[in-house]
Structure formats: structure tokens, C-alpha cells
Amino acid sequence: MSGTMEALRNYRGPSVLCYGFRPFFLAAALWAVLAMICWLAMLTGMASLPMRFDPVTWHAHEFLFGYLAAVIAGFVLTAVPNWTGRLPVMGGRLAVLVLLWLAGRVAMALSGALAWPVVLAVDLALVLALVFFLAREVIRGRNWRNLPVVVLVLSYGAGNALFHVEAHLSGIAFDDAGMRLGLASALMLIALIGGRIIPSFTRNWLSARGARRLPHGFQRADIVVLALTALTLLTFVIRPENAVLRWIMLSCGTAHLWRMSRWCGGQVLGEPLLWVLHLAYGFLALGFLAEGLAQFGLLSIPAARHVWLAGAIGMMTLAVMCRATLGHTGYPLQAGAGTAAIFLSLLVSILLRVISGLPWVPVAALHLSALLWIIGFAGFALLYGPKLLRPRRGKRMPNPPAVAQGS
CATH class of the missing domain: 1.20.1410 (I/LWEQ domain)
Known part of the structure; x- marks a missing residue:
């Protein structure tokens, strides 16, 4: 280092x-x-x-x-x-x-x-x-x-x-x-x-605020969930038509929901930089459930796939880009109103994209989803572009407990 x-x-x-x-x-x-x-x-x-x-x-x-x-x-x-x-x-x-x-x-x-x-x-x-x-x-x-x-x-x-x-x-x-x-x-x-x-950042943020209930660390149960995930995704790649896959998908999604339930996500709703990470991981879990439901014919495959593509990947990458930029350019790990707005813009974009395939939803929902996606990432470029282009800020005064960094 x-x-x-x-x-x-x-x-x-x-x-x-x-x-x-x-x-x-x-x-x-x-x-x-x-x-x-x-x-x-x-x-x-x-x-x-x-x-x-x-x-x-x-x-x-x-x-x-x-x-x-x-x-x-x-x-x-x-x-x-x-x-x-x-x-x-x-x-x-x-x-x-x-x-x-x-x-x-x-x-x-x-x-x-x-x-x-x-x-x-x-x-x-x-x-x-x-x-x-x-x-x-x-x-x-x-x-x-x-x-x-x-x-x-x-x-x-x-x-x-x-x-x-x-x-x-x-x-x-x-x-x-x-x-x-x-x-x-x-x-x-x-x-x-x-x-x-996610549990590490959450633990640090909650500890700085004296919370009694803290996220669980990495345990053997996490290894089991990751092993199930690897098996599910491997089957998804090589045997997507396998009838058993739908049940494995549902099981894997449930396992991820259980895993993230141990990370105290409900206690970080006051900090967008944290709740967006939990939300993005939630889309990962929901994506497995959506793929399982799609194989039962209860949801369209494009809609289910975008829970992963736009939800898990889009939301997680935007969240990580915001947090890493703030942390590595000398800014407090605290989201302002603009950052919260781009997270919400992307969230609505994802929801509209997932429901846009339903017969009762007008095609305008798909176009609005794309527009909100553009707003979200253009917002990142406008808010964080100057930070990425300028030198790191000089030594800052220590943050008070109310805005202690969670990294």
C-alpha cells in the first residue's frame, strides 16, 4: 500500500x-x-x-x-x-x-x-x-x-x-x-x-452510529449460497432448456434473499450510498426468481433477463462507481440529493423496463425507461465527471460521527 x-x-x-x-x-x-x-x-x-x-x-x-x-x-x-x-x-x-x-x-x-x-x-x-x-x-x-x-x-x-x-x-x-x-x-x-x-460497508456505517444489530460476516452459509449460485449459473449457460433449472433458479433466488436478510439493509435507509448496494443485490436475487417464473411461463424472458441486466448489473455498477469515486477523490462517503436522484431515476427505469412487456403496458413505458436510464448515467457524468477529471482533494478535516465514512 x-x-x-x-x-x-x-x-x-x-x-x-x-x-x-x-x-x-x-x-x-x-x-x-x-x-x-x-x-x-x-x-x-x-x-x-x-x-x-x-x-x-x-x-x-x-x-x-x-x-x-x-x-x-x-x-x-x-x-x-x-x-x-x-x-x-x-x-x-x-x-x-x-x-x-x-x-x-x-x-x-x-x-x-x-x-x-x-x-x-x-x-x-x-x-x-x-x-x-x-x-x-x-x-x-x-x-x-x-x-x-x-x-x-x-x-x-x-x-x-x-x-x-x-x-x-x-x-x-x-x-x-x-x-x-x-x-x-x-x-x-x-x-x-x-x-x-455490502456487509462490510454496512457494518462500518452502523458501528459508527452505535447500532446494536450488525451484519453477519462471511460464514460457511455464504459458501453454500455461492456454490449453489455457481451450479445454477453453470446450468443456465450449458442447459438452459433443462426442466429442473426452473426449480434451481427459484431455490437460488430464495437463498440470496436469505443471505442479504443478514446484512441489516433496513437499517441503512438514511444513506443512499448503502441502500442502493442492498437494492442492487436484491435485483440479483429477484433475477433468479424471475428466470424461474419465466420458465413456468408466468413472465416473459426479456422482462426476467432485464431484472439481471438493468437491475443487478446496472444498479450495482452505478452504485460502485459513485462510492469508489467519492472515496478515492477525497470526498465524504455521503450521497447528496443529486446522487439519490440518479439512483431513483435508474430504479424507475428498471421497473418500467421489466413491466414493459406486459400486454396492458403501453410501448411508451419502454421509451420512458430508456430516457430515465439516460438521465441516470448522464447525471453521474455531470455530478462525478469533474471529480474524476480533477486531482484528489487535499487532506480533509475528520468527519463527525453523523457522516462517518463506511469503507
Whole structure:
């Protein structure tokens, strides 16, 4: 950790390139806005892109493997130095990684003019670089506890590669094995990392306020829930038509609801930075239940899938981006009215997207959902962009107990 802090103190380049979360979180938010605008334009027939993918396949890819890849990059490039005490990637090397991500977005948009192996290679470049960085840091730092993160990022990249192959062979890949593998890897990351940070942050915040009831730490029961999650997601990837899967999905969703019931989420409603984490994890649990109900024919598959895609992934990534930005740029870990507003905007967007497939819901609900999604992530860019672009704030006075940081 001392080496990390010394490297940051000695850094003289642009502030936006001094830590991985800065350029990647800002890029992710801007892409979440721009990609949604492009999707709406294609959905309404107002515009098109010179690509080989159908619009639905492009839309699915660019949020799961485009937007999310930027968030994962920002997270791991920031977290790994803290986990291992080794030096962060910064300056020119970080700029190269950002350009790799940007090249992937351009290659996808112009894929109609490029050979598909070229599009695949360019789009995979960032994740391959991240896997190399993760593996090197974990091995050299002997930080074996985080080896599963390396495996999950690798499987996420494998899902993207398979997505490209399936799209080349059939032209449509938004619900094939590659998409399911990428989604399963992302959900497992949320279950693994969310299960660490949510009870930890909650405990710290409640302890600072003298609460008597505190969240449970990681126990054997959590291992059982994670094992059930891995089994459920593996079956989801390789045997989605298996009739038993619906029951496993329902069991897994119930297990996650039980797991998060031990984290005292009802006691943090006064702090948006915390309740949004609990809410996002709740969408993870509800996504398993929704998938089970969809296999019984009680809910449409697109609606169920967006509980995970927009709910668990969209909400969790926005929550983590806000919290990490505040913590690493020298601001108190306390959400203002603007941050609460972007969380609520995204929440309503998710709910509208889930119900938009019901026969009695007008198509305007889908468009309103997209608009609220844009507002949420544009709000992040406006509120947090200046923090990401400017140097870290200087030494601050200690926070009073009422706003003690929960990290």
C-alpha cells in the first residue's frame, strides 16, 4: 500500500490517468448514455450503424460486453493495488487500455466494413489485457483469495469471444451461450464481491452510529449460497432448456434473499450510498426468481433477463462507481440529493423496463425507461465527471460521527 501511495504522490501526468477508475468510470457512464441513444434511434428507425449485427444483438453486446467491460476495468485496476499493495497502472499504460476499450466500441459500430476476426480481436483486447494484469498481480502478490476474480474475468472474456463466433455463424446471438456465459460471469462477480463489500460497508456505517444489530460476516452459509449460485449459473449457460433449472433458479433466488436478510439493509435507509448496494443485490436475487417464473411461463424472458441486466448489473455498477469515486477523490462517503436522484431515476427505469412487456403496458413505458436510464448515467457524468477529471482533494478535516465514512 505504501508503494501505491508513493506512486500516486510522484505522478505528474493528467489527473484522469492517475488511477484506473477515473477514465473507465467516466467512459462507462458516457457510453451508457450514447449507446442507449443509438439503440432508441435504431429501435424507432431514425438511424442505423454500418455493422454486421442486428440491432438487438448489438444492443445486448454493447451493454454487457461494452459498458460493463469499462466498469470492470475501472474496478479491478483500482481494487487490485489495494488488495496486493503493488503499483497501480497509470499514465500512458492506462491510456492504452482506455484506447483498447474505445477501439472495441468503434470496431463493433463499423463491423460491417471489417472482417469478423478483426472485430473479435479488437473487442477482446481490453479483457485479455485485464486478465494478464490480474493474474500477474495476484500471483506476484500471493493474493490467492482473489484468484476467483481472475477466473471470472477470464470466463467473461470467453463469453464475449463465443458471442462473436455465434453472431458470425447465425447472425443473432443475443440469447445464445456466449451471452449467457458473459452474464453468468458478471452475476457471479456480483455475488462474490458484493457479498464482501455490502456487509462490510454496512457494518462500518452502523458501528459508527452505535447500532446494536450488525451484519453477519462471511460464514460457511455464504459458501453454500455461492456454490449453489455457481451450479445454477453453470446450468443456465450449458442447459438452459433443462426442466429442473426452473426449480434451481427459484431455490437460488430464495437463498440470496436469505443471505442479504443478514446484512441489516433496513437499517441503512438514511444513506443512499448503502441502500442502493442492498437494492442492487436484491435485483440479483429477484433475477433468479424471475428466470424461474419465466420458465413456468408466468413472465416473459426479456422482462426476467432485464431484472439481471438493468437491475443487478446496472444498479450495482452505478452504485460502485459513485462510492469508489467519492472515496478515492477525497470526498465524504455521503450521497447528496443529486446522487439519490440518479439512483431513483435508474430504479424507475428498471421497473418500467421489466413491466414493459406486459400486454396492458403501453410501448411508451419502454421509451420512458430508456430516457430515465439516460438521465441516470448522464447525471453521474455531470455530478462525478469533474471529480474524476480533477486531482484528489487535499487532506480533509475528520468527519463527525453523523457522516462517518463506511469503507
